[in-house]
Amino acid sequence: MPQRVLTTESGAPVADNQNSATAGVGGPILLQDQHLLEKLARFNRERIPERVVHARGSGAYGYFEVTDDVTGFTSADFLSEVGKKTETFLRFSTVADSLGGADAVRDPRGFALKFYTEEGNYDLVGNNTPVFFIKDPIKFPDFIHSQKRDPFTGKQEADNVWDFWAHAPEATHQITWLMGDRGIPASYRHMNGYGSHTYQWTNAQGEAFFVKYHFKTNQGIRSLSAEQGAELAGQDANSHQTDLLQAIERGVNPSWTLYVQVMPAAEAADYRFNPFDLTKVWPHKDYPLQRVGRLVLDRNPDNVFAEVEQAAFSPNNFVPGIGPSPDKMLQGRLFAYADAHRYRLGVNHTQLAVNAPKATQANNYGRDGLMAANAQGRGAKNYEPNSYDGPVETGQPLAAPLAVSGYTGTHEAPAHTKDDDFFQAGELYRLMSEEEKKRLVANIAGGLSQVTREDVIEKNLAHFHAADADYGKRVEEAVRALRED
């Protein structure tokens, strides 16, 4: 193949890529050097706003294969047949740090999965934790502000982190999870993924079920201790990215087995705690795991910016047979993501290759906007209804309708008999071995002891006491010992 010629952005050959054009030898630069102008101007525009959370991440393509029949619960086409395969893209991430942070830190990990189904893209935007810190989206901006850099000191502050948690007793379960042994995964391959929220499945008969997704790693769970994490994060900020990239390049394709917990919709109202409360898990003895299929990652993206930085996942991208539950956090997220994408990537982000449907195509009357790349067919009408065979609605809702009642207003979630914020944190603590408990207590005390205000420490200690008497006592002693040092 003949050597290709370097060109300007409009394709004209470039004569010199080492010396800019000047007025005579040693003179000032000429505006007519189009190649120089383009290079400098494009360079200035290489960055886009990073994600406001989950800024740092890694992605890979793969496929999902159905291994078990779930057609009794959902009519989703991509789950309709054992053996059916659907292309996927998964982006892993850390949450709190900015793009320049490190991978091996104590933080939840994002597990954002796009299924390119024949009925449109289905995005399941989860984490590696089955629960979350809060249960109402109105608290999310405050929560994230308290965990990211302080606007005055420019760094994460233990005072802010723990002050928010002092006012959020519902976070005790997730804090126990995060400060425990799984808080720093050894790599993205060695952790589970969860949908975390409750979602709705609807079967072909129109029956509704509530489901929770669990992706169990087939590589085994591997985590790092606080010391190992600190050392690795200091030595190699990109440890998880490198691990994922190299495993797939070597053909060691990571995989996860998907299970769901399924609750018939009629059981939700009388369940002993609110089944739409994101700070709680459903015990497996109530709703056992049922296997659905296998997720395999087998292809690295060709370009990290184009395919990972510009990947856009929205919890509101559903397909027929799958829909949201009334979980308030999920409801808030149904708005937040596509709004973030319009800001960060622009209104036509769905036309980028990683975000566009692959097994079907988008047909609608949305038009134009910044960077519109998809030319609509000649004569295609841009309004609906029309008399020109344009795309039409199906009249079929994606998921079964759910009954609602009452008055509008800022309500607390409906009360169930056992809704308290602490019992599952206590149960998690009591499940741990003695060694795990020691590490958990040390991790919590390491952070909490840095807080400057006694009243904030007291409020947090009260949460651990409420979860379990032994848990509270040990955290309190460890915090006191560190503060006396």
Ligand code: HEM
């Ligand atoms: C009301 C609560 C929440 C709000 C308002 C919210 C908002 C956001 C926003 C604005 C982004 C950046 C999106 C982008 O720029 O592409 C994001 C990213 C993300 N969030 Fe949330 N979030 C919430 C809760 C959660 C929860 C509970 C989970 C997991 C169960 C989660 C998982 C993720 C993941 C995985 C990403 C990264 C997606 C990617 O890889 O592009 N978020 N969130």
